[in-house]
Amino acid sequence: MKSEKFTLIELLVIVAIIGILISVLLPSLQRAKELTKRSVCLSNLNQIGTSLFKYIVDSNGEMTNNNDWHNVIGHSGNGTIYPATSPIDRPLNIYIESNFKVAECPSDKGDAKKKNTCG
Numbered sequence: 001m002k003s004e005k006f007t008l009i010e011l012l013v014i015v016a017i018i019g020i021l022i023s024v025l026l027p028s029l030q031r032a033k034e035l036t037k038r039s040v041c042l043s044n045l046n047q048i049g050t051s052l053f054k055y056i057v058d059s060n061g062e063m064t065n066n067n068d069w070h071n072v073i074g075h076s077g078n079g080t081i082y083p084a085t086s087p088i089d090r091p092l093n094i095y096i097e098s099n100f101k102v103a104e105c106p107s108d109k110g111d112a113k114k115k116n117t118c119g
Contacts, residue, residue, distance in 0.1 A: 037106040044102040051095035 006014075056063060096102055 034107070040106045044104075044106075047096055047102045048092070051092045054095040055092055
């Protein structure tokens, strides 16, 4: 009886085919990842808009006069007007239902030229 084994050439062809399939699929996976980040960003913008609307309704149509958005929403950031404002005291955070990370862009990789010093 003759045992059937793969030759080296056949194994190399299979590895090459798998490599080609991976190279074709990777760009599609990257696009899917970016589309996911976009949908997260749109959801975050929706939550920010909803929280701003609720804030304005509760404030009888008055908008916050804070010019520094680091102090209005989010969980980190060193604001220039009130740098010691904790996340709990930021006006829009009480209206955000999920978490304070809605102020962060999921695609943001940070500043490449300087180290991020935000709290």
